[in-house]
Amino acid sequence: MRNKHPVWSGFLLLIIGGVIGYVIGLGLEVLVTGTLNYSASVPSAFALLFAVSSFFFGLYGYRGITRGLVWQVIGTLIGGLFITGIRAAMGLKAFGDFFFTEPAWVVGELVGVIAFLFGVGVVSDWMKWARGIETPEHHEDVPTWEKYFGVSLDHKVIGIQYTATALILMGVGGTFAMIFRTELARSQLQFLTTTFHLFNQNGPQIYNTLLSLHGIIMIISILLGVAGIMNYVVPLLLGAQDMAFPRMNAFAFWVAVPAAMLLLMSLVLGGFDTGWTGYPPLSARAPVGVQMFFWGVFTAGWASILGSLNILSTVVRMRAKGMTAMRMPIFVWSSVATSIIALTATQLIGLSFQLVSFQRLFGMGFFDPAKGGNPVLFQHLFWFYSHPAVYVFVLPGLGVISELLPVFARKPLFGYRWVAMSSLGIALVGFLVWAHHMFASGMNEYLRVPFMYSTLLVAVPTGVKFFSWVATMWGGKIETPTPMLFVLGAIIVFLMGGLSGPPNATVSTDLHLTDTYFIVGHFHDTIFGGFVFPFFAAIYYWYPKATGRRMSELWGKVHFWMMTPSFLVLTFGMMRIGLLGMRRRIVDYDPALGFDTTQTVLTIAGFLIFISVVIFAINFFYSMKHGEKAEGNIWNSRSPEWQVPSPMPAHNYAIPFRVVGHPYDYGLPGSKYVEFISEPDYTHHEEVHPETKTH
Amino acid sequence: MIHVQDKKTMLNQGVLIFVYLGVLSLIEYFIAIAFDAVPLLVVVLLIKAVLVTYYYMHIYKLNLESHVEDEGSYEYKTGTNRLGLWLFLVSDSFVFAGLMVTRMNLLGLTRPPLNQVLGLLITMVLLVSSFFMNRGETLMNNGDRKGYLRNILITFILGVVFLLGVVTVEWPTAIREGLTPSSGPYGAVFFMMTGMHAFHVVTGLIFLMIVYRNARKGLYDQKNYPIEAAAVYWHFVDLVWIFYYPALYLIGALVLS
Numbered sequence: 001m002r003n004k005h006p007v008w009s010g011f012l013l014l015i016i017g018g019v020i021g022y023v024i025g026l027g028l029e030v031l032v033t034g035t036l037n038y039s040a041s042v043p044s045a046f047a048l049l050f051a052v053s054s055f056f057f058g059l060y061g062y063r064g065i066t067r068g069l070v071w072q073v074i075g076t077l078i079g080g081l082f083i084t085g086i087r088a089a090m091g092l093k094a095f096g097d098f099f100f101t102e103p104a105w106v107v108g109e110l111v112g113v114i115a116f117l118f119g120v121g122v123v124s125d126w127m128k129w130a131r132g133i134e135t136p137e138h139h140e141d142v143p144t145w146e147k148y149f150g151v152s153l154d155h156k157v158i159g160i161q162y163t164a165t166a167l168i169l170m171g172v173g174g175t176f177a178m179i180f181r182t183e184l185a186r187s188q189l190q191f192l193t194t195t196f197h198l199f200n201q202n203g204p205q206i207y208n209t210l211l212s213l214h215g216i217i218m219i220i221s222i223l224l225g226v227a228g229i230m231n232y233v234v235p236l237l238l239g240a241q242d243m244a245f246p247r248m249n250a251f252a253f254w255v256a257v258p259a260a261m262l263l264l265m266s267l268v269l270g271g272f273d274t275g276w277t278g279y280p281p282l283s284a285r286a287p288v289g290v291q292m293f294f295w296g297v298f299t300a301g302w303a304s305i306l307g308s309l310n311i312l313s314t315v316v317r318m319r320a321k322g323m324t325a326m327r328m329p330i331f332v333w334s335s336v337a338t339s340i341i342a343l344t345a346t347q348l349i350g351l352s353f354q355l356v357s358f359q360r361l362f363g364m365g366f367f368d369p370a371k372g373g374n375p376v377l378f379q380h381l382f383w384f385y386s387h388p389a390v391y392v393f394v395l396p397g398l399g400v401i402s403e404l405l406p407v408f409a410r411k412p413l414f415g416y417r418w419v420a421m422s423s424l425g426i427a428l429v430g431f432l433v434w435a436h437h438m439f440a441s442g443m444n445e446y447l448r449v450p451f452m453y454s455t456l457l458v459a460v461p462t463g464v465k466f467f468s469w470v471a472t473m474w475g476g477k478i479e480t481p482t483p484m485l486f487v488l489g490a491i492i493v494f495l496m497g498g499l500s501g502p503p504n505a506t507v508s509t510d511l512h513l514t515d516t517y518f519i520v521g522h523f524h525d526t527i528f529g530g531f532v533f534p535f536f537a538a539i540y541y542w543y544p545k546a547t548g549r550r551m552s553e554l555w556g557k558v559h560f561w562m563m564t565p566s567f568l569v570l571t572f573g574m575m576r577i578g579l580l581g582m583r584r585r586i587v588d589y590d591p592a593l594g595f596d597t598t599q600t601v602l603t604i605a606g607f608l609i610f611i612s613v614v615i616f617a618i619n620f621f622y623s624m625k626h627g628e629k630a631e632g633n634i635w636n637s638r639s640p641e642w643q644v645p646s647p648m649p650a651h652n653y654a655i656p657f658r659v660v661g662h663p664y665d666y667g668l669p670g671s672k673y674v675e676f677i678s679e680p681d682y683t684h685h686e687e688v689h690p691e692t693k694t695h
Numbered sequence: 696m697i698h699v700q701d702k703k704t705m706l707n708q709g710v711l712i713f714v715y716l717g718v719l720s721l722i723e724y725f726i727a728i729a730f731d732a733v734p735l736l737v738v739v740l741l742i743k744a745v746l747v748t749y750y751y752m753h754i755y756k757l758n759l760e761s762h763v764e765d766e767g768s769y770e771y772k773t774g775t776n777r778l779g780l781w782l783f784l785v786s787d788s789f790v791f792a793g794l795m796v797t798r799m800n801l802l803g804l805t806r807p808p809l810n811q812v813l814g815l816l817i818t819m820v821l822l823v824s825s826f827f828m829n830r831g832e833t834l835m836n837n838g839d840r841k842g843y844l845r846n847i848l849i850t851f852i853l854g855v856v857f858l859l860g861v862v863t864v865e866w867p868t869a870i871r872e873g874l875t876p877s878s879g880p881y882g883a884v885f886f887m888m889t890g891m892h893a894f895h896v897v898t899g900l901i902f903l904m905i906v907y908r909n910a911r912k913g914l915y916d917q918k919n920y921p922i923e924a925a926a927v928y929w930h931f932v933d934l935v936w937i938f939y940y941p942a943l944y945l946i947g948a949l950v951l952s
Contacts, residue, residue, distance in 0.1 A: 132909040244775050309782045317775045318766070343782060347789035355797070355887070363877030364887060366797060372880035377800045381793055 010059035017054025021046035032095045039197045042099040044268040049073045052261070056149065064150030065257065068120030072258050075115025080108030097200070098269050102288050103361055105269070109262055109292060113299050116258040122151045122251050137246075151254065153246035156648055158253050159232025160546060162224050163539070165253075167617065169221035169260060176214040178610050180207050180587075185603035187591040199268045200287075207587040209271025209289065216276040216293060217263055220300050222393045222531055223342075224256055227307045229396055229538050230335045232546065234311055236641035237329045239320030239659075239674075241651050244313035248306050256303040262296030265289075275585050277386070280356050280367035280378045291360070294353040301350045304392070308339030320640075320674075322659035329639065329663045330419055334399025337423035341388040341395075341430060349385035352378055376443050383434035391430040394494075394530025395423055398465055400538045401487050405469055406664040407637050408484035409476030413664035414468045425461035433458060439507050440514040448507045455505035462498060466491070477667075482556030483635075486537035489564045494529025496568070497522060500575060515585075518578030521571040528567060536616065543620075544634055548647040549627030555619045559612045566608035573602045638666065640674045702837040709833060712750045713826040719743050720822065724815060727945035733804070736941055743937050751829050751930040753923075757781060773920045780924055784931050787895075791935050794891060795942060798884045804947035807881035810868055814944040817860040818936065824853035825933040832926045835910070835919055843922070844911055850929070851903045858896050861889055881950065888939055892932070899929045 025046030030036055053073065056066040083104035088094040093101060100108060117123050125135045147157055148164070183192045192203030201209060235243055243249045266272060270287025283290050315336055319328070355366045356378065365371025367378045406413045413419065435443060435451040469491055478484070500522040503509045513519060536559070544550045577595050578584075589595055633642040640657050641648065657674040665671035723739045726732055748754050757777055765771060831846030869875075869885065876886045902925040909915060915922055 130905045130909075132912055132914045245779055248779075305786055309779060309786065312782055313775055313779045316778060317771075343786050344789050347786055348793045351790050351793040358876075358887065359883075362886075364883035365877065365879060366801070366883055366887075371877070371883070372801065373883070374800060377797060380800075381796070384793075 006059045010055045010057075013054035013058035014051050017057075018047045018051035021048070021050025024050075028099065032099060039199065041097075041200045041269050044199050045099075045265060048264060048268055049261075060146065060149045065120060066149075068116040068254070068257065069261070071119025072112040072116035072261060075119075076108040076112035078108075078115075079111030080104040082111075083107045096288070098288050102291060105288055106291050106295065106357065106361060109265075109295050113255070113258040113262070113295075116261075117251070117254060120151060120254050120257075122247075122254040125247050151250050153242070153250055154650065155231050155235050155243045155246065155249060156546065156652075158249055159228050159230075161253050162228030162231055162256075165256065165260070166221045166225035166228055166535075167620070169217050169224065170613070171617065172264070173214050173217035173221060174610055174613060176210040176217070178606060180210050180214070181603045181606040183207060183587065184589075185600050187589050187593075187596055187599075189588055192587060199271065201271050204587045205271060205273060208273035208585070209267055211585055212272055212275050212293070213263065213267055216297060217260075219276065219389070219393075220256070220260065220263065220297070222527070223300065223304050225531070225535050226338065226393060226396045227252070227303065229400065229535065229542075230311055230338070231307070233538075233542065233641075234332055234335050235314060235318070236545075236648065236652060237332055237639060238314065238318055238323065239640055239653055239657055240314060240318035241653075243310045244317055245310050249310050252303045252306040252310065255306075256300050259296045259300035259303065262292045262299065266292035266296065277382065278353065278356065279382075280359070280375050283356055284359055284368065291357060294357045298350045298353055301346045304342045305346050308342035311335050311339040312343065320657055320659055321677075324659075326417065326420070327659050327662060328420070330402040330413065330416070330423075331396070331399040333420040334395045334402075334423040337427035338392050338395040340424075341427050342392050345385040345388045345431070347385075348381050349389070352381035352385075355381075376438070376441055379438050379441055379443075380435070383437045384431075387434040387437060388427070388430040390526065390530075391426055393527055395426060397490065397529075397531040397534035398494075399423065400534035400541075401469060401490055402465065403639075404483055404487050404537060404541055405472050406666050407635050407639075408479050408481070408487070409473050410479075410636075410666050411472055411476040412662075412666055412668065414471035414474075415464070416662065416664060418464050419468045422461035422464040425464075426458060429454060429458050429461065436505055436510070439510045452505055452507050456502060459498070459502065466495065466498075481540075481635075482551070482553055482560060483537045483541035485557065485560045486533050486540065489560060490529050490533030490537065492529070493525055493533055493564070493567065493571075496571065497525030497527075497529050500525060513578065515583060516578035517574045517582040517584055520584050521574030521578060524567075524574070525571045528571075539620070541635065543623070544630040545641055545646050545648055547624055547627070548629065548631050549623055549625075550630040550634065551619050551623040551627055555615055559616045559619070562612035562615070563609050566605040566612070570602055570605040570609065573598050573605070638663065638673045643674065643676070702833070702839075705833045705837075706830065708750065709826065709829045712746055712829075713822070715746060716743055716822055716825075717819075719746075720818065723941060723945065727941070731948075733946055736945060740937055740941055744934060747825070747930055747934050747937065751825060752927045752934070754781070756923075769918055769920075776920055776924065780927060784927075787931070788935075790891065791938070794884075794888050795938065798888060798942055801880040801884055802947070805950045806943065806945070806947045807869075807874055807885045808872060808949060809874075809885070809944055810865070811944060813860070813865055813868065814940065817857050817865065818940050820853050820857045820860065821933055821936050824850045824857065825930055827853065828926050828929050832922055835915070835922055838916075840910065840913070840916065844907065847903060847907050847910075851900065851907065854896060854900050854903065854929075858893060858900070861893050861896075865889070885943060888943060892935055892939055895932050895935065899925075899932045902928055 022043045025043030026036070026038075026040075028046075029040050029042045049069075050073075053066060053069040056064075056069060060066055062070070080100040081104075084094050084100060087101060087104070096102065098105065128135055147154075148161055152158060152161075180192070183190060189203060192207045194202050194204065196203035196206070198206055231243070231249065235241070266289035268289075269292055270289040272278070272283065272286040272290035272293050274283040274286055274290060278290065278293065283294075315328075315332055355364070358364045359366055359368060359373075363371075365373040367373045367375045369375065402413060402419050433451060433455045435447055436455045439448055439451075480488070500518070504513055504519060504522060540551055540556055577598050580595070581593065582589060582595055589599075631646045635642065640653070643657075644653060655676045655678055657676045659673065660675045661672045663673050665673070719739055719742060723736060723743075726735050726739065757774075759774065827846045828850045831843045831850060834842035834846060866886070866889075869882070874882045874885060876882050906915070906922050906925045910919075910922065
């Protein structure tokens with residue numbers, strides 16, 4: 001089915017579907033409870049599911065993602081009704097506060113996720129293999145935008161799918177942040193008051209839910225963004241045709257979509273007030289939304305695990321000829337380091353959430369002191385992943401910085417070997433630092449000092465990277481197009497994050513800083529500097545490679561100059577009030593503390609960041625069709641993917657290349673990085689820089 | 696060490712390893728009963744783990760295809776698949792390790808009250824199933840499809856016996872003796888560890904079913920990596936039990952819940 005204005009029919013159906021879903025939900029609610037409650041959970045849940053599914057139906061028709069979403073809804077209902085039926089037969093309570101009871105929701109959501117995967121068709125090849133039917137190595141390529149809404153095995157398509165999903169989730173998480181940031185602008189409760197009711201929650205509860213969801217949705221969005229860049233870029237840098245396991249690659253992306261739906265569902269199903277960490281004494285008592293959160297994170301974790309498994313296999317097995325370990329681009333090194341963490345540690349956040357979920361369902365008292373459990377154990381399991389997770393976020397970002405700096409400074413990367421090894425160093429030390437989140441948790445005191453020192457040790461490999469960046473820029477012919485601006489911004493912001501880290505790592509100061517806004521400021525600095533800025537840099541940099549057009553420089557610069565100062569104001573302000581005693585995760589603060597002015601400034605800064613990202617998003621979508629054409633090597637890069645015309649052809653390199661030199665020898669006369677095995681004939685390719693003769 | 700061998704030597708090697716593993720298991724049980732010496736127990740189970748990883752799971756095969764040049768060939772792709780499977784097993788072992796940490800943290804050097812005879816029996820069943828899995832794989836590598844099918848069927852049946860032994864005999868026995876999931880840390884840890892392991896047994900049985908059916912149709916006569924993959928996964932499930940059996944049944948002082 002073709003229609004001329006898919007986006008508009010999508011939005012139209014979004015509204016219609018939302019209304020229909022709301023009415024159905026309201027009807028069911030009345031049927032089960034007998035009362036008419038307009039702000040109840042079930043109508044909103046149905047409205048959400050129907051709206052999202054109808055949007056994609058209008059956009060794309062009943063195939064690909066639409067089919068997946070419809071099946072997810074059906075699967076959730078079937079799973080839920082099945083358990084409800086069993087409960088009714090056993091004489092237990094069949095319906096709870098949120099329509100289904102908690103076990104029914106858990107089974108329903110898991111069946112829903114599996115149904116999604118079958119519906120979207122990402123497992124069909126495996127099902128054929130299990131029946132002994134062979135399938136072709138690659139699927140047919142659909143030449144239009146439509147391939148992004150269905151299962152594709154092409155790593156470039158999957159990379160873009162990841163990136164787009166990450167941006168959408170970032171928008172959702174950012175919107176949540178804006179809502180609670182607005183509430184925080186003045187002391188006392190303004191609009192999220194106790195009389196405000198939505199989704200079975202009152203104002204402060206909504207605040208808690210939004211804040212927790214902001215955390216976890218941003219984290220999932222970052223994981224998807226990381227996977228997006230790695231998926232798109234790593235095989236191109238290696239000269240591979242695709243990833244080692246294309247089907248698993250597609251699976252890893254598609255499993256993240258139902259996971260995102262589960263996280264959104266948690267908002268309407270009573271929410272959860274635990275923060276994104278979900279510590280048990282609280283999370284064992286939170287509403288059923290916390291189950292959606294647990295299993296949403298669990299499912300999204302598989303995206304991360306399988307994606308990194310794929311990256312590692314690809315790097316080990318599919319490098320171009322001549323690409324020895326010490327000739328791999330830095331971004332590949334950092335992807336390897338990231339993947340090692342994500343492959344192994346992610347299991348433990350899944351396990352810890354699973355254990356809490358089972359504690360709620362079956363009364364297994366892992367973390368319940370009344371039953372001989374230990375709540376601190378949860379924190380150990382949880383942080384064993386969740387601390388290395390921040391290295392999963394920042395290592396690819398730092399890799400992007402090291403990758404892009406030499407291009408725009410026109411100089412070799414300073415200390416290549418040290419930079420490559422520092423990524424692995426951060427990854428390995430990162431496994432040994434988790435308990436620094438728990439200095440105030442009541443764990444054994446003798447653990448504090450070793451964890452303090454191991455944490456401070458992280459500064460060493462990170463410092464190696466900073467020295468390399470400064471030395472690379474030193475005396476270079478620095479050009480500052482938008483990607484380079486974001487790289488420079490990343491270095492500055494990450495430096496702020498790094499400098500505010502040691503006070504948190506040191507036991508004596510951390511005991512005072514724990515759970516204050518200082519932590520929030522520090523964390524946002526590290527993640528923006530380590531991931532978000534490089535992510536934008538990477539998008540501005542590789543966008544022409546993916547689309548054949550470049551994003552508007554002017555609006556890119558507006559984006560940068562609007563975002564960076566506001567962001568620094570935001571985080572410095574957070575650190576200031578944090579030092580003065582502002583607690584994190586609370587909806588209100590005492591006016592006598594005198595934070596009102598700072599909080600107002602923070603809110604304004606927050607909105608400026610939001611607007612700048614909106615500008616970016618418009619630029620991103622507008623430039624796809626209307627951007628300036630850029631098919632050659634517009635950044636004068638030595639990297640192989642820029643030696644072929646943009647957009648990248650379907651199976652990457654028509655002619656394989658051989659690596660004959662070091663990747664970052666910019667400005668060294670006569671140096672060569674890649675050599676195509678037979679001369680490619682790209683007639684419109686210009687010889688752009690006298691020093692980088694690759695042909 | 697001994698990689699390329701003729702059929703008879705390989706089959707004999709399988710028997711020998713099985714005998715080693717069985718004897719070590721008995722030694723393990725004896726150590727636990729007689730000495731209650733945890734370090735000694737750990738040494739024995741590490742030896743068992745190394746034997747399984749090397750002789751049953753053939754970890755050295757990761758290094759086999761590195762000389763193959765053609766990246767499109769089945770050999771090269773099999774090498775990639777091997778790497779992928781092993782990476783998955785590394786990832787998966789973190790789940791089991793996490794549960795082990797949970798067990799150590801909550802229970803320390805005590806253990807839940809469990810039926811020792813039953814535990815030893817199901818452990819032996821799993822060990823024997825691993826032996827037949829290895830035998831079947833060896834036969835298939837030597838072109839004996841009939842022998843392979845016979846052995847894998849035995850493996851499958853033993854796997855089902857193990858699963859039923861845990862879920863329908865051992866769990867009810869424990870519950871009858873007051874060890875329920877919600878009764879306290881002992882019950883919680885016991886049901887979580889055995890449950891997670893049983894879940895992996897179920898997936899392993901599904902893989903066995905697939906490779907049995909497809910091999911019977913003659914699909915794996917040339918390209919038989921799926922058999923190796925199912926075998927490695929099955930041995931991995933066995934490997935996990937090598938750690939979980941002592942952790943649940945042998946280590947520490949018995950506590951009556």
